[in-house]
Amino acid sequence: MEQQTPQPITESKIVGVPTPRIDGPLKTTGTAMYSSDHHFPGLVYAWPVTATIASGTISGIDSSSAEKMPGVLAIYTHKNIGPLYRTPPSAGFSMILDERRPPLEDEIVRYYGQYVAVAIAHTVEQARAAAEAVKVTYNKTPHDTSDKLLDTPTIAGKLKEVTKRGDTAAALAGAAYKHDAVYSTPTETHNPIELHASVAVYKDGKFTLYETSQAVVNHRDVMAAMLGVPPENVQVITRFLGSGFGGKLWPWPHALLAAASARNLNRPVKLVVGRSMMFQSVGHRPAIDQRVQLAADKSGKLLAIQHDYVNHTSMLDDYDEGCAESTGFMYSCPNVLATSGLVRRNVGTPTSMRGPGAVPGLYALESAMDELATKLNIDPVQLRLLNEPEKDESTGQPFSSRHLKECLTVGAEKFGWAKRNPAVGSMKDAEGRTLGWGVAACTWIATRTDAEVNVELRQDGAARVACGTQDIGTGTYTAVAQMVAHETGLPLQRIDVVIGDSGLPPGPISGGSWATASVVPAALQAAQQARKQLLSLSTKTDGCPFKDKSVDELEFVDGVVRIKGQSSGGVPFAEILKTANVRSVSGTGKSTGLFGDPNQKFSFHSFGAQFAEVTWQPEIARLHVSRVVTVIDAGRMINPRAARNQIEGAVVMGVGMAMLEATEYDHRSGGPINASLADYIVAVNADCPNIDVTFLDYPDFNLNPLGARGVGEIGLAGIAAAITNAVHHATGIRVRNLPVRIEDLLVAPGNKTS
Amino acid sequence: MSTITFTLNNSQVTVDAPPMTRLLDLLREHLHLTGTKEGCGEGECGSCSVLLNGELVNSCLVPTLQVQGATVTTIEGLGEHTHLHPIQQCFLEEGGAQCGICTPGMILATHHLLEKHPAPTLDEIREGLSGNLCRCTGYMRIFEAVQQTAKLAEAGK
Ligand code: FES
Ligand code: FES
Numbered sequence: 001m002e003q004q005t006p007q008p009i010t011e012s013k014i015v016g017v018p019t020p021r022i023d024g025p026l027k028t029t030g031t032a033m034y035s036s037d038h039h040f041p042g043l044v045y046a047w048p049v050t051a052t053i054a055s056g057t058i059s060g061i062d063s064s065s066a067e068k069m070p071g072v073l074a075i076y077t078h079k080n081i082g083p084l085y086r087t088p089p090s091a092g093f094s095m096i097l098d099e100r101r102p103p104l105e106d107e108i109v110r111y112y113g114q115y116v117a118v119a120i121a122h123t124v125e126q127a128r129a130a131a132e133a134v135k136v137t138y139n140k141t142p143h144d145t146s147d148k149l150l151d152t153p154t155i156a157g158k159l160k161e162v163t164k165r166g167d168t169a170a171a172l173a174g175a176a177y178k179h180d181a182v183y184s185t186p187t188e189t190h191n192p193i194e195l196h197a198s199v200a201v202y203k204d205g206k207f208t209l210y211e212t213s214q215a216v217v218n219h220r221d222v223m224a225a226m227l228g229v230p231p232e233n234v235q236v237i238t239r240f241l242g243s244g245f246g247g248k249l250w251p252w253p254h255a256l257l258a259a260a261s262a263r264n265l266n267r268p269v270k271l272v273v274g275r276s277m278m279f280q281s282v283g284h285r286p287a288i289d290q291r292v293q294l295a296a297d298k299s300g301k302l303l304a305i306q307h308d309y310v311n312h313t314s315m316l317d318d319y320d321e322g323c324a325e326s327t328g329f330m331y332s333c334p335n336v337l338a339t340s341g342l343v344r345r346n347v348g349t350p351t352s353m354r355g356p357g358a359v360p361g362l363y364a365l366e367s368a369m370d371e372l373a374t375k376l377n378i379d380p381v382q383l384r385l386l387n388e389p390e391k392d393e394s395t396g397q398p399f400s401s402r403h404l405k406e407c408l409t410v411g412a413e414k415f416g417w418a419k420r421n422p423a424v425g426s427m428k429d430a431e432g433r434t435l436g437w438g439v440a441a442c443t444w445i446a447t448r449t450d451a452e453v454n455v456e457l458r459q460d461g462a463a464r465v466a467c468g469t470q471d472i473g474t475g476t477y478t479a480v481a482q483m484v485a486h487e488t489g490l491p492l493q494r495i496d497v498v499i500g501d502s503g504l505p506p507g508p509i510s511g512g513s514w515a516t517a518s519v520v521p522a523a524l525q526a527a528q529q530a531r532k533q534l535l536s537l538s539t540k541t542d543g544c545p546f547k548d549k550s551v552d553e554l555e556f557v558d559g560v561v562r563i564k565g566q567s568s569g570g571v572p573f574a575e576i577l578k579t580a581n582v583r584s585v586s587g588t589g590k591s592t593g594l595f596g597d598p599n600q601k602f603s604f605h606s607f608g609a610q611f612a613e614v615t616w617q618p619e620i621a622r623l624h625v626s627r628v629v630t631v632i633d634a635g636r637m638i639n640p641r642a643a644r645n646q647i648e649g650a651v652v653m654g655v656g657m658a659m660l661e662a663t664e665y666d667h668r669s670g671g672p673i674n675a676s677l678a679d680y681i682v683a684v685n686a687d688c689p690n691i692d693v694t695f696l697d698y699p700d701f702n703l704n705p706l707g708a709r710g711v712g713e714i715g716l717a718g719i720a721a722a723i724t725n726a727v728h729h730a731t732g733i734r735v736r737n738l739p740v741r742i743e744d745l746l747v748a749p750g751n752k753t754s
Numbered sequence: 755m756s757t758i759t760f761t762l763n764n765s766q767v768t769v770d771a772p773p774m775t776r777l778l779d780l781l782r783e784h785l786h787l788t789g790t791k792e793g794c795g796e797g798e799c800g801s802c803s804v805l806l807n808g809e810l811v812n813s814c815l816v817p818t819l820q821v822q823g824a825t826v827t828t829i830e831g832l833g834e835h836t837h838l839h840p841i842q843q844c845f846l847e848e849g850g851a852q853c854g855i856c857t858p859g860m861i862l863a864t865h866h867l868l869e870k871h872p873a874p875t876l877d878e879i880r881e882g883l884s885g886n887l888c889r890c891t892g893y894m895r896i897f898e899a900v901q902q903t904a905k906l907a908e909a910g911k
Contacts, residue, residue, distance in 0.1 A: 024846030027854030030789020030829035037788035193793040193889050194855040242855025243890050275794040473853025473890050645849045648892035677798035685880050685893040
C-alpha cells in the first residue's frame with residue numbers, strides 16, 4: 001500500500017516538550033469519569049456467581065431462595081440469560097477477544113471462577129447476598145492446573161516453528177561454548193488498580209456501554225456480534241481508564257452479563273468485577289516454560305540460538321504468548337530456531353499483559369546471554385556489543401532505527417559499569433552489603449495501525465479533536481492535544497480532546513505501545529485539512545481582509561491567519577469564522593496501518609538497555625533492588641514527561657515481576673489461591689529502587705512525521721533479567737524460575753544453581 | 755434502614771441507608787461522589803481513602819453507621835478543578851497521577867501525612883503512603899509531588 005510520506009517534522013514548540021497532563025485537573029480532583037462512576041436513574045446492580053470447580057458440568061442451580069431475597073430482580077443462568085452469540089473469526093485487527101465463549105452458554109465448566117449465574121438487585125449488597133444464596137451443584141471431572149509445561153502434551157502434538165535460519169542442531173553440536181537451560185515464569189495477573197466494570201444502558205434496542213476498555217471500537221464490534229445486534233446499535237464509552245496493562249484490551253464475559261441483564265430487564269445495570277474475580281476471568285499472562293540453547297565461539301560470537309517455549313492456555317481458546325518475537329532479530333547469529341507450543345489447562349483464558357511475548361521471552365534470552373557471558377568469561381555488555389546485527393537477520397530488512405549499542409554504552413557509563421568486578425559476591429557497598437550488578441538488553445515492536453482523526457476549528461476560538469482511541473493512563477489526551485497544538489499554534493488549554501467513544505472516527509487500540517504512533521499521521525493531516533478549509537474560507541468571506549487573495553499567499557500561524565511572512569495584519573481564526581457566520585471548519589485525516597503489511601521496507605523496533613543493582617544481606621536473607629538505570633531508543637518522545645512516567649512505572653512493575661508476582665493455583669480446587677492484593681504481591685513504594693531513565697533522541701521518521709514510536713511496554717522488557725543477573729552476581733545463585741524467592745537464595749551454590 | 759447525619763466536606767448531610775452499607779458505597783452509589791474509588795474492597799489498596807474525623811481510613815471497611823455525627827472529607831472536599839488544592843497542583847505538575855485511579859486516595863493520604871509531618875523525610879513519605887498502591891507511576895513522582903507540596907507550604911509561611 002502506498003504510504004503518505006509527509007515531511008519529517010524536526011522543529012516544534014510543543015512536541016517533545018515535557019508537558020503536564022491536560023487531564024490532570026480532572027484526575028486530581030476525582031472528577032474524571034471512569035466506567036463504574038457512571039450512574040443512571042433506575043440503575044440496578046449485578047453480582048456474578050462463579051464456579052467453585054475447575055472442570056465438570058452444572059447438575060443443578062437452585063435460585064429459589066435467592067429470588068425471594070429483598071431487592072432481587074432476577075437470577076440469570078444458562079437457562080434464561082437469553083441469546084448471546086459467539087463471534088465470527090477475527091480478520092485483521094477487528095473482532096478480537098480472547099475468551100470466545102459467551103458467558104452462561106451451557107452447563108459446562110472449564111475453569112474455576114467461570115461465571116455460572118448472575119444476580120441482579122437494587123443495591124450491590126442485595127445482589128451480592130443473592131449471588132451467595134444461589135445453590136449450584138456440579139458433576140466434577142478431573143482438572144489440570146499443573147505448571148509443568150515443557151514436555152507435556154501440546155495441542156498441536158508438536159512444537160511449531162516460529163523462526164528459523166541455518167542449521168541450529170549442527171551448530172549446537174559442534175560448538176566449543178554452549179549454554180542450555182530452562183526458564184520458567186508463573187501466571188501473572190495484571191491487577192490494574194481500577195476494577196473491571198461495565199455499566200450497561202439499554203433503550204429502544206440500543207446499548208450504551210460504559211466499559212473498562214483499551215479498545216472501544218473493537219469492543220463495540222464484539223459486543224454487537226455477541227448480543228446479536230447491528231454495530232450501530234452499540235456505543236462503547238471509556239472516558240478514563242484506571243489502567244489496564246493489556247488486561248482490558250479485549251472484552252471479557254462480565255461485559256456480556258451486564259449488557260444481557262440490561263436488555264432482559266430493560267434498565268441500566270452496573271457490574272463491578274471483584275478483585276478476586278480479576279484473577280479468574282479477565283485474563284492473565286500465562287505460565288511459561290522456555291528452553292534456551294546458545295552456542296558461541298571462543299571470542300563470544302554467537303553461532304546458534306534455539307528458543308523453545310510452551311505456555312498454558314485455557315480449554316477452549318488458543319492463546320500464544322509469542323515469546324520468540326524478538327529471538328530472530330535481537331542478535332547476529334547464523335543459526336536460529338524458535339518454536340512454540342500450547343498446552344491446555346483448566347484456567348481462564350490468558351491474554352496480553354504488558355509486553356506480551358517479549359517480556360517473558362527476553363527474560364529467558366537475556367538470562368541465557370548472561371550465563372553464556374559467565375561461561376566465556378566475557379563482560380555481559382561486551383558480549384551483546386559483539387553480536388550486534390547490521391540488519392534484521394530474520395527478515396533481511398534494514399532496521400528503521402536501531403541504537404542498541406548506544407543504549408548499552410550510555411547505560412554502562414551512567415551506571416558505572418566499568419567498576420564492576422565480575423567475581424560473584426566480590427562487591428560491597430559502604431554498609432558492607434553485598435552488591436550485585438546485572439544488565440539486560442530489551443526490545444519491543446514498533447508499528448502503526450489504521451486510525452482516523454477529525455479536527456475542528458470552532459468559532460469560540462477552540463479546536464476540537466476527535467478520535468475513537470482512548471487514554472489508559474499513558475497520556476493520550478495530552479499527546480493528541482500536543483499534535484494539534486503543533487499544527488495549529490493554539491495553546492493546549494484551547495484544544496478539546498474527545499476520545500474514548502466508539503462513535504468517534506475509528507481510532508487505534510491502546511495496546512502494543514502503538515496508539516501514539518498510529519494517531520500522529522491522522523492528527524496532523526486532519527489539522528492540515530482544517531487549516532486549508534480555514535484559509536479557503538478567508539479568501540471567500542466578505543468583510544475579511546483576505547477576501548480574493550489566493551490561498552497560497554496566506555498562512556495560519558499561532559491561531560492567526562495572515563499574509564505569508566507578515567507578522568502584522570493577522571486575524572484570529574475565530575474572527576474569520578464569525579465574519580463568515582460559519583460555526584467551524586474541519587478536516588479529517590487517516591493513518592494507514594503497517595501492522596502485518598508484507599511490503600514493509602523496514603524492521604521497526606524500539607530498543608533499550610537496563611542495568612540493575614541489588615543489595616544482598618545473607619545474614620538476614622534480605623534482597624533489595626536498589627538502583628536501575630534504563631536507556632531507551634524509542635524514537636522521539638512527544639511528551640518526555642509522560643514517557644519517563646511510563647518507564648519508571650514499568651521498572652517498578654519489573655521489580656514485581658522479578659521478585660514478587662505469581663498467581664498460585666491451588667491444584668486441589670484448581671482456583672487461584674492468592675486472589676487478592678494482600679496475597680498477590682505487587683511492588684509497593686518500599687520496593688521501589690532509585691530509577692534513572694535516559695531517552696536517546698533518534699526520531700523514527702519512517703514510522704510517522706514526528707518520528708514517535710511508543711514506550712508503554714519496553715521499560716518492562718529487560719528488567720527481570722537485569723535483576724536476576726544481578727542476583728547471580730551477588731549470590732552466585734541463578735534463579736531460573738520467577739519470581740526470585742528468598743528460599744532460592746538459601747540454597748547452597750551447586751544445588752539448583754549454575 | 756438507619757437515618758445517619760454527618761458532616762461531609764463541610765456540609766451537613768442526612769441519609770437513610772442500611773447501617774452496614776459501606777461508606778464507600780454510600781459516597782459513590784447513594785451520594786454520587788465518585789471521586790472515592792474502589793480498588794479491592796478489602797482494605798488493601800487505599801484507593802477508597804477518605805478522612806474520618808481527620809484520620810485516614812479505607813472507606814470500603816467503614817460501615818455507614820460509624821459515621822453518625824462524624825466529619826468526613828473526600829477528594830471532592832479538597833479543591834475544585836478550577837481551583838486546585840496545592841497537593842492536587844503538585845500531583846498534576848510532578849506527574850504523580852497517571853491513570854489517576856489511585857490519585858484521590860493518594861492525595862488524601864498526602865493531606866493526612868502533611869498534617870502530621872509538614873516537612874516529611876523520604877522515609878516518612880514512604881511510611882505515610884504505605885497503605886496506598888499505585889500500579890502505574892513507580893511511586894517516584896508521587897514522592898516528588900509530596901515533597902514539592904511541603905516545600906511550597908514552607909515557602910508560603
Ligand atoms: S477499595 Fe478500600 S482499600 Fe481497596
Ligand atoms: S496512577 Fe494508575 S494506579 Fe496510580
